[in-house]
Amino acid sequence: MTLPPDHPDFASSYNNIAMVYDNMGEYPKALSYYERSLEIRKMALPSNHPDLASSYNNIAMVYDNMGEYSKALSSYERSLEIRKIALPPYHPDLASSYNNIAMVYSHMGEYSKALSSYERSLEIQKIALPSNHPHLAGSYNNIGMVYDNMGEYSKALSCYERSLEIAKNALPPNHPALATSYNNIGGVYNNMGDYSKALLSYERSLKIQKIALPPNHPDLAASYNNIGNMYKNISECSKALSSHEQALEIQKIALPPNHPDLAYSYNNIGNVYYHMAEYSKALTFHQRSLAIRRIALPPNHSDIAHSYNNIGTVYSTVRVYSEALSSYERALEIQKIALPPDHPGLATLYNNIGNVYQNIGDYSKALSTYERTLEIQKKALRPTHPDIATSYLNMGLVHSNMGEYSKALSLYDRALEIRKIALTPNHLDLASSYDSIGSTYSAMGEYPKALSSYQRALEIQKKALHPDHPDLASSYANIGLVYSHMDEYSIAVAFYQRSLEIRKKALSANQSDLASSYDGIGSIYSAMRKYPEALSSFEQSLEIRKMTLASNHPSIAHSYSNIGSVDDHMGEHTKALSSYQRALEIQKIALHPNHPDLGSSYANMGLVYSHMGDYSIAVPFYERSLGIRRIALSPTHPLLAVLYDDIGSAYSNMGEYSKALLFLQKALEIRQKSLPPNHPHITKLKTKIEDVEKKCNCFLIK
Known part of the structure; x- marks a missing residue:
């Protein structure tokens, strides 16, 4: 017997076809079939029939997957309205509707609304279902996810563990829902920076899935991706790549070629290559991920x-x-x-x-x-969310770069306070905070405080990372720099050598971090006046950067500046000018016109001309530097003091003593604001001012 076209059985068939397309990630096709199913049900069924609610629910689910959150919310709410009329007040389907609405709010970042809806869902389930029903485990899991997104990690962990407890009582030991709980617990530990516990949880999840699911099930791919992300976080990059590639292999078998999950795996592989500093490969994989997403998803997903x-x-x-x-x-x-x-x-x-x-x-x-x-x-x-700490840290870095060190320290301290509350004691973000504080103290000349902060960063990194991790190399280099400033050159060299050893192990011999280590060693040799050794280190740095970076990369300019400085110290002024000029050419292409590095290049060229006795040529270069630094830096930045000092000295050598005094006095004013009264820089400046005053026989009021 032939059924009429609006028979409810057709609606069920269209609904089933839609579900297949939905699972394949072919959302527009799924939506089309769900809507055809809905049209039939509207004609065949009463307006408040529960099957209509199911149709609206399914349509909403597709919109949610497509990132069309407002449409998803509207359809879920329509489904809920019908269920409120058609069903008793504590029917499990009502809990399902509140759960789905909460999920959309969570995707929209409306976490308080999401939490409210999830809790309403849980309230119904507690009345309608036995205390160990698996749906209760699902609700605790979902509430945990909201707390996780809000940075409330202890609450999230508590909810996930409650979910796991219920699932263990209600389900067989290898049920996939248990794997989901372990997966989510792993996610919280990851966010807390406890990577060993995270990895353990992810591996328990995978172990269950291997027993419970077929070998090419997409959930196995998700677990391999999670494990890969964890290995990336602890810099086990080869293991990370292997895990992500296993995920991708499963997805290629289980899913259509443009499924969004494949894009996620390509994205993860790109992240690992980025972590390995293989940036061209990283870019390739991120672009492959983007290409799939542009095909599979709506344009504003x-x-x-x-x-x-x-x-x-x-x-x-x-x-x-x-x-x-x-x-x-x-x-x-x-x-x-x-x-x-x-x-x-x-x-x-x-x-x-x-x-x-x-x-x-x-x-x-x-x-x-x-x-x-x-x-x-x-x-x-929430006020103690780690992301807020990151913002304070970034704002502090801007103020530090502008020479506003007290503002920078204040912001760094606020970031550190939040991280101490939000994160585990050995989380690497705490090391990052101590590193930033150390950098600022170093710039202020407060070397013992800088050393203390850098050492605290290093202590955390030693506990959290393997001994040859590149971040440890950075910390050793920072400590070496402080010892260099303190004229403890033999200790400084030892720290730089340790940094270099790690980087040689961690990276191929042409990587840019190696160049930074050679820079540090070169700087120490320069400070020790061992100029041939300094030049050799700086030239090694330059060769590495030329092999790994674009020809107009600012780091190449930095290498030319270092070489120019050594040439200048060795009296090779023509070579020095040539190196500084090459640095400046690169910076003009690569950087903002008022970037402080351009100011440094103009100042360096001015200094060479001063050393050559060409003071009238030196002064215009100093003035160009001054124009940039006045825009880019705070009025009390130490670099301005250096520049005023250099300009004053040039005018003094030209016999223009009144101008010289003006600039030297400005240099002194800045120094007196940032340094203790008996600091050698202040003593030297005062002596210089007295000498110029004697020469011009005029005295400024002090």
Whole structure:
């Protein structure tokens, strides 16, 4: 017998076909079949029939997967309205509706609304279901996820463990739901920086899935991806790559070629290559991820924004800042459409854009962008969320770069306070805070305090990382730099050598971090006046950078500046000018026109001309440097004091004593604000001023 076209059985068939397309990630096709099913049910069934609620629920689920959150919310709410009329007040399907609405709010970053809906769902389930029903485990799991997203990790862990406890009582020991609980517990430990516990939980999850699921089930791929991310976090990059490649292998068998989950695996592989400093490979994989997402997802889906963000991060790291900014801005455009105005995802993008402005030396834009980041985070997150600490840290870095060290320290201290509350005692973000504080104290000339902070950073890293991790190399280099400033050159060299040893093991011999180690060793030899040895180190640094970086990369300019400095000390003034000129040419292409590095190059060239006795040529170079530094730096930045001193000395040598006194006095004013009264810099400046006063026989009022 032939059924009429609006028979409910057709609706069921269309619904089933839609479910297959949904599971394949072919969301537009799934949506089309769900809508055909709904149209039949509207004709065949009463307006408040539960099957209509199911149709609206399924349509909402597809919209949620497509990132169309407002449409998803509308359909879930329509489903809930029908169920409220058709079902008793504590029916489990009502709990399911509240759960689904909460899930959309969570995706939108509306965590308080999500929490409220999840708790309403749990309340119904507690009445309708036995105390150890698996659905209760699911609700505790979902509430834990919200707390996890809010940075409330202890509450999240408590909820996940309650979920696991119920699941253990209600389900067989190898049920996939137990694997989900272990997976989520692993995620919290990851966020807390407890990577060993995270890895253990992820591996327990995988062990269950291998027993419970077929060998090419997508959930196994998800576990391999989680394990891979964990290995990346502890810098076990070969193991990380292996895990992500296993995930990808499963997905290629189980899923269609443009399924979003494949994009996620390509993204993860890109992240590992980024961590390995193999930036061209990282870029390739992130672009493959983006290509799939653009096919599989609607144009304003958040995952597409994530791909643009990751591509921007690669470009930012290799200092192709125009491409980085373009990628971040495309991501931001999408997220502004996809997310509510105070979603933490927007804050992440503003933060990354701020990083680019910081790197090109546009500190005013960097600061305003970081402030926008913080403004969103304060609305969306709890006051002790780790992301807020990161914003304070970034703002502190801007102030430090501008020479506003007291403001920088204040912001760094606020970041550290939050991290001490939010994170485990050996979390690497705490090491990052101590590192930033140490850097600022070093810039202020407070070397014992700098040393103490750097050593605290190193202590944490030694506990959290394996002995040859590149971050340890950075800490050894920082400590070496402080000892160099303290004229403890033999100790400094030992720390730099330790840094170099690690980097040689951790990276191939042409990696840019090796160049930084050679720079540090060269600086010490230069301070010890061992100029041939210094020159050799700086030239090794330059060769490495030429092999690994673009020809106009600012780090290459840095190498030329170092070589120029040694040539100048050796009296090779023509060579010095040539090196400084090459540095300046690169900086003009790569950096913002008021970046402090350009100011340094002009000042360096002025200094060479002064050493050559060409003071009239030196002064215009100093003045160009001064124009940049006055814009880029705070009025009391030590570099301004150095420059005023150099200009004053040049005028003195030209016999223009009144001008010389003006600039020397400005240098003294800055020094007196930042240094103790008996500091050698102040003593030397006062002597210089007295000598000039005697020469011109005129005295300024002190």
